[in-house]
Amino acid sequence: MHVDPNSFTPLYVQVADALRAQIEDGALRPGTKLKNEDALADEFGTGKATIRQALRLLRTEGLIDTENRRGSTVRTPPALALVSLEKPARIRARMPTAKERAVLGLPEGEPVLVVTYADGHVEILARSEIDAGPALGRE
The missing domain is CATH 1.10.10.10 (Winged helix-like DNA-binding domain superfamily/Winged helix DNA-binding domain)
Known part of the structure; x- marks a missing residue:
């Protein structure tokens, strides 16, 4: 080539x-x-x-x-999961900061999900934390 x-x-x-x-x-x-x-x-x-x-x-x-x-x-492509929430929220994917990658133990190139709830609470989730079950919401 x-x-x-x-x-x-x-x-x-x-x-x-x-x-x-x-x-x-x-x-x-x-x-x-x-x-x-x-x-x-x-x-x-x-x-x-x-x-x-x-x-x-x-x-x-x-x-x-x-x-x-x-x-x-x-790399093996990540498995896709269907995610639903119990309460109103916005979800977006992005690449983590260096600090987030270190805290979550993520390899380079691994995105995170940022979940912003209607009450303003924000969660940053690694793929390993995503539950493909009925809800992601955490109190």
Whole structure:
């Protein structure tokens, strides 16, 4: 695979787009270990810094996990859950702050749900805290 150095799209985004496409079409399945940075740089005709940026982007999107000295692997997509609330509330998903990620023990790329109740009470929930049962509401 090659990238277009004359494109207005940054090289790392082109690399991330190519790898993302392989993940989405199943060519790179969950649990598959990606090639090392040197091999990917050779494959795409870029430098290792470009590959690192592309992998960082894919990590923040929750598509891969990276461990020092072990490399990167494709993450298993999260299971979807139907969530209902017992009382009026608004739910939105977002990426956690660094502090929230540390407190909740979340890996990079893992979103949280922010539940804002009508009374102004706010809860931030990790996927592991989501009950797919009849209610999320906590008193």
